[in-house]
Amino acid sequence: xxxxxxxxxxxxxxxxxxxxxxxxxxxxxxxxxxxxxxxxxxxxxxxxxxxxxxxxxxxxxxxxxxxxxxxxxxxxxxxxxxxxxxxxxxxxxxxxxxxxxxxxxxxxxxxxxxxxxxxxxxxxxxxxxxxxxxxxxxxxxxxxxxxxxxxxxxxxxxxxxxxxxxxxxxxxxxxxxxxxxxxxxxxxxxxxxxxxxxxxxxxxxxxxxxxxxxxxxxxxxxxxxxxxxxxxxxxxxxxxxxxxxxxxxxxxxxxxxxxxxxxxxxxxxxxxxxxxxxxxxxxxxxxxxxxxxxxxxxxxxxxxxxxxxxxxxxxxxxxxxxxxxxxxxxxxxxxxxx
Amino acid sequence: xxxxxxxxxxxxxxxxxxxxxxxxxxxxxxxxxxxxxxxxxxxxxxxxxxxxxxxxxxxxxxxxxxxxxxxxxxxxxxxxxxxxxxxxxxxxxxxxxxxxxxxxxxxxxxxxxxxxxxxxxxxxxxxxxxxxxxx
Numbered sequence: 001x002x003x004x005x006x007x008x009x010x011x012x013x014x015x016x017x018x019x020x021x022x023x024x025x026x027x028x029x030x031x032x033x034x035x036x037x038x039x040x041x042x043x044x045x046x047x048x049x050x051x052x053x054x055x056x057x058x059x060x061x062x063x064x065x066x067x068x069x070x071x072x073x074x075x076x077x078x079x080x081x082x083x084x085x086x087x088x089x090x091x092x093x094x095x096x097x098x099x100x101x102x103x104x105x106x107x108x109x110x111x112x113x114x115x116x117x118x119x120x121x122x123x124x125x126x127x128x129x130x131x132x133x134x135x136x137x138x139x140x141x142x143x144x145x146x147x148x149x150x151x152x153x154x155x156x157x158x159x160x161x162x163x164x165x166x167x168x169x170x171x172x173x174x175x176x177x178x179x180x181x182x183x184x185x186x187x188x189x190x191x192x193x194x195x196x197x198x199x200x201x202x203x204x205x206x207x208x209x210x211x212x213x214x215x216x217x218x219x220x221x222x223x224x225x226x227x228x229x230x231x232x233x234x235x236x237x238x239x240x241x242x243x244x245x246x247x248x249x250x251x252x253x254x255x256x257x258x259x260x261x262x263x264x265x266x267x268x269x270x271x272x273x274x275x276x277x278x279x280x281x282x283x284x285x286x287x288x289x290x291x292x293x294x295x296x297x298x299x300x301x302x303x304x305x306x307x308x309x310x311x312x313x314x315x316x317x318x319x320x321x322x323x324x325x326x327x328x329x330x331x332x333x334x335x336x337x338x
Numbered sequence: 339x340x341x342x343x344x345x346x347x348x349x350x351x352x353x354x355x356x357x358x359x360x361x362x363x364x365x366x367x368x369x370x371x372x373x374x375x376x377x378x379x380x381x382x383x384x385x386x387x388x389x390x391x392x393x394x395x396x397x398x399x400x401x402x403x404x405x406x407x408x409x410x411x412x413x414x415x416x417x418x419x420x421x422x423x424x425x426x427x428x429x430x431x432x433x434x435x436x437x438x439x440x441x442x443x444x445x446x447x448x449x450x451x452x453x454x455x456x457x458x459x460x461x462x463x464x465x466x467x468x469x470x471x472x473x
Contacts, residue, residue, distance in 0.1 A: 117353070119383055
């Protein structure tokens with residue numbers, strides 16, 4: 001059984017799944033940047049008391065699962081989402097969806113994901129892909145980060161759907177429950193909702209570790225890493241920061257470029273010139289993050305590594321924080337048409 | 339990032355698939371382009387794996403010194419930590435912690451050893467001797 005489904009590549013897995021599933025339901029307006037922006041995907045958080053793979057827990061994007069839920073909700077499309085205790089039940093429901101002609105989004109872990117290169121297979125459980133059919137024992141898989149559609153045996157799929165550890169997917173699957181037409185008016189409203197929520201998340205979230213304040217906090221911490229952790233561990237920490245920022249899924253510059261692209265698309269809906277200017281600010285911030293990554297690479301490759309080099313690294317983050325703060329404040333000032 | 343600045347440094351993922359990146363064209367409009375990788379981030383990934391290798395070697399030495407059980411070695415080899423091992427095997431975290439000790443490991447029942455061996459994809463003998471034949 002193979003559903004009529006078109007594989008599309010995206011930068012980020014969840015954006016890609018959201019865009020593709022919506023398009024399958026006839027909603028063609030939602031591009032990857034729109035899904036990301038409507039889902040208020042841009043974020044920053046550094047959780048100092050948590051470790052991921054023995055390094056710092058840093059994220060440049062919002063919590064997994066939210067982009068799909070928020071985007072569908074903003075467009076008034078009901079979502080079906082299920083987790084399972086039993087593997088057999090998880091496969092049964094998946095097969096029922098496919099039989100009903102519904103491609104299904106699945107949350108999976110990447111450690112046992114056979115088509116991924118070995119270098120990428122850490123125990124990371126918040127990857128997303130679409131299952132769109134089954135031929136003999138092979139499930140047909142559309143993984144948004146891959147150029148081509150691929151496949152997994154039923155054992156392989158079960159294994160990644162029931163990966164364990166942080167964010168364990170527990171077989172989770174999700175899809176838009178109904179086919180509903182989406183008007184441009186709805187898209188416009190959704191864009192505004194997404195932007196407003198993102199302003200709140202970045203500027204007004206309480207506490208020092210998230211949003212703009214989180215970027216500054218991380219900058220400050222980086223300045224202390226060399227003394228506190230020693231040059232080698234400090235280098236590993238920076239490498240982890242760069243991976244969270246640039247590895248598959250971010251579209252480059254810690255999602256800042258996708259967000260800039262989103263604001264350009266928002267402009268086509270509203271023709272508010274400020275949106276173009278603010279988009280440029282996010283491009284600039286993304287470029288700063290890229291420069292920070294180059295600086296970090298100098299440190300973890302051992303080319304440079306003095307305290308002054310760490311301070312330069314901090315300065316990059318302070319600069320990015322300033323630019324993004326200004327950009328979100330400007331977004332907050334926009335006068336939207338009634 | 340401008341489109342002609344997009345790095346194309348072939349990395350581990352680039353051999354399998356290009357990655358979508360968002361870049362600006364001549365007139366400043368965003369377009370997507372595929373990148374084969376970026377040296378800055380492939381070296382970051384390399385650092386991560388070097389750290390993993392170091393942890394595996396340290397674990398191996400600890401086991402040889404009888405300061406830890408082979409479970410520590412395999413846990414590091416499979417890039418896992420105590421919560422992950424606990425979640426896959428069904429043992430409590432405090433049990434896993436106990437089994438990481440050399441002496442406690444010697445007293446483990448065959449069925450418990452088999453559980454660990456299954457998770458680490460080795461035989462019980464290999465588990466005990468730390469000998470692995472990776473493909």
